[in-house]
Amino acid sequence: MTKAEYSFAGLEGGEGLVYVIGVPFDSTSSFRSGQRRGPAAVRRASANIESNGYVNSEVYIENVGVIDLGDVGVVHGDVRETLHRVERVAEELGGEGKLLAAIGGEHTITLGLLRGLASKNGAPCVIVLDAHFDLRDEYLGLKLSHATVFRRALEEGVAERVFYLGVRAWDPGELEYAKSSDRVDWVTSRMLQLSGVANAVAHARHFTSRCESIYLSIDIDFLDPAYAPGAANPEPGGATIWDLLEAVAGLASDNRLIGVDVVEVAPQYDCGEATSIAAAKALQEAILAYYNARRKPG
Numbered sequence: 489m490t491k492a493e494y495s496f497a498g499l500e501g502g503e504g505l506v507y508v509i510g511v512p513f514d515s516t517s518s519f520r521s522g523q524r525r526g527p528a529a530v531r532r533a534s535a536n537i538e539s540n541g542y543v544n545s546e547v548y549i550e551n552v553g554v555i556d557l558g559d560v561g562v563v564h565g566d567v568r569e570t571l572h573r574v575e576r577v578a579e580e581l582g583g584e585g586k587l588l589a590a591i592g593g594e595h596t597i598t599l600g601l602l603r604g605l606a607s608k609n610g611a612p613c614v615i616v617l618d619a620h621f622d623l624r625d626e627y628l629g630l631k632l633s634h635a636t637v638f639r640r641a642l643e644e645g646v647a648e649r650v651f652y653l654g655v656r657a658w659d660p661g662e663l664e665y666a667k668s669s670d671r672v673d674w675v676t677s678r679m680l681q682l683s684g685v686a687n688a689v690a691h692a693r694h695f696t697s698r699c700e701s702i703y704l705s706i707d708i709d710f711l712d713p714a715y716a717p718g719a720a721n722p723e724p725g726g727a728t729i730w731d732l733l734e735a736v737a738g739l740a741s742d743n744r745l746i747g748v749d750v751v752e753v754a755p756q757y758d759c760g761e762a763t764s765i766a767a768a769k770a771l772q773e774a775i776l777a778y779y780n781a782r783r784k785p786g
């Protein structure tokens with residue numbers, strides 16, 4: 489691990505309910521790379537916004553017990569070794585009633601996080617906020633890529649089932665795969681707009697109702713490019729910032745949650761740091777929702 493310039497929410501040390509790590513990796517990025525600078529930008533944003541939530545509006549991040557351990561020492565250009573290192577860190581930090589919160593980096597890092605957490609806790613069910621399925625068998629000749637993450641996770645058994653919110657752009661092959669698997673289900677971005685975020689969250693909760701543990705993965709391209717111009721693979725027709733925070737709060741309010749990540753922020757393409765701030769706010773909301781859920785009896 490290497491020390492980061494800013495810590496998440498500007499917090500230092502203390503008793504931990506939540507561990508934060510950064511994974512500054514972007515080597516398989518195929519369009520607008522630069523997600524290696526995501527952790528620094530999201531932390532900087534998190535240290536400069538107010539510490540209460542949007543939904544969890546009367547709870548404050550400094551009361552949760554967040555420990556930022558810095559960044560995983562990634563190896564640029566070597567996805568296998570980087571995932572191996574992420575896996576070891578996740579295995580060490582995961583479980584025992586703690587929440588692991590990771591800041592990417594490209595979406596590929598989620599595979600390392602799931603491998604590590606699954607080896608400790610068993611495979612979680614994964615809820616993904618994303619414009620894309622990331623279910624290709626291979627992409628640009630690579631089996632390990634930001635576009636294949638959840639195909640590998642399902643095959644390896646490190647994700648029990650996967651539910652997507654906000655998908656709207658796919659390759660015919662991955663749509664076919666998604667339709668043929670009873671371990672995959674989704675609400676498209678269009679259905680989310682038409683039926684509302686509360687229905688989408690209820691659908692996700694139903695699909696994961698029998699799961700022992702939950703992992704929440706937030707690809708910032710879930711948001712419309714209007715709200716997240718600094719996404720690495722922006723796709724029109726996405727969610728609003730209000731939908732993002734409502735969805736995150738609804739899904740993370742669950743004491744089965746063992747991990748959360750926010751990925752795919754490419755700060756060089758950002759405008760006015762809007763994307764980094766949205767990512768920081770979403771991760772903060774997830775942590776506050778989890779903290780609130782843990783405080784409730786039963």
Ligand SMILES: [Mn+2]
Nearest residue numbers: 595618622707
């Ligand atoms: Mn993705």
